[in-house]
Amino acid sequence: MSETLILADLHLREDALHVTQYFLDLEPRLLKADAVYVLGDFVEAWVGDDAPIPATIQPAFDVLWRISEAGIPLFFQHGNRDFLVGTTLARRLGLRLLPEVYVTELYGHRVALLHGDTLCTDDVPYQAMRRKLRHPITRFVLRHLPLKTRLNLAARLRERSKQATGQKTDLIMDVNAQAVRDAMQLQHVNVLIHGHTHRPAIHSEGNGIRAVLGDWEDGAVLLSIKPAGLSLERIQNKETLHLTAVAWP
Numbered sequence: 669m670s671e672t673l674i675l676a677d678l679h680l681r682e683d684a685l686h687v688t689q690y691f692l693d694l695e696p697r698l699l700k701a702d703a704v705y706v707l708g709d710f711v712e713a714w715v716g717d718d719a720p721i722p723a724t725i726q727p728a729f730d731v732l733w734r735i736s737e738a739g740i741p742l743f744f745q746h747g748n749r750d751f752l753v754g755t756t757l758a759r760r761l762g763l764r765l766l767p768e769v770y771v772t773e774l775y776g777h778r779v780a781l782l783h784g785d786t787l788c789t790d791d792v793p794y795q796a797m798r799r800k801l802r803h804p805i806t807r808f809v810l811r812h813l814p815l816k817t818r819l820n821l822a823a824r825l826r827e828r829s830k831q832a833t834g835q836k837t838d839l840i841m842d843v844n845a846q847a848v849r850d851a852m853q854l855q856h857v858n859v860l861i862h863g864h865t866h867r868p869a870i871h872s873e874g875n876g877i878r879a880v881l882g883d884w885e886d887g888a889v890l891l892s893i894k895p896a897g898l899s900l901e902r903i904q905n906k907e908t909l910h911l912t913a914v915a916w917p
């Protein structure tokens with residue numbers, strides 16, 4: 669059976685062993701996939717490839733390694749939490765690092781993949797901070813800071829983001845409709861797939877569709893892509909809930 673699996677926003681962290689477990693439970697299916705795409709925020713925080721990986725998260729990285737070791741193409745896109753994942757980790761795990769927007773063909777259909785934060789243009793303070801953090805000079809400086817300084821900085825940024833998020837409306841933190849239309853037009857696609865907003869759904873967009881992945885707090889969320897179409901699933905304790913399914917537009 670042909671199937672490509674897409675996931676995002678696991679936000680793996682030290683104190684969330686259940687999320688690591690959801691990913692481990694998924695391994696047999698991942699190992700049968702044609703390809704696996706991780707669309708960012710695989711981990712809650714990544715301050716550089718030299719940082720130690722918590723023991724509760726390591727098993728999830730081992731799964732990634734076994735996927736690539738099995739010869740399954742394993743693609744990884746940066747999220748806002750793990751944009752410092754670098755070539756050292758990628759080489760170690762066999763990840764193919766993708767650009768911010770990646771257009772590919774799946775079973776004869778052109779699709780664009782992205783983390784999704786760039787579509788949330790109504791959140792002006794976030795976009796301003798993002799531009800600063802992602803600037804090549806900032807990244808250069810970050811890479812050369814001592815590990816301890818980077819860990820402190822990341823903790824402070826997370827705290828700030830938590831406070832800011834609490835003050836923002838749901839609407840501001842969702843994607844902007846015009847930004848979605850612009851992205852689809854620019855990439856000449858009628859299928860757009862992203863995560864980040866933690867609002868799993870498949871929306872129709874004009875004569876196309878936009879598939880949104882979900883976070884993993886209450887189970888694995890997977891977008892399964894097959895020659896016949898796309899389906900979104902939540903899997904918890906080995907029980908699969910089919911959220912929604914559509915044919916190719």
Ligand SMILES: [Mn+2]
Nearest residue numbers: 709747748864
């Ligand atoms: Mn995100």
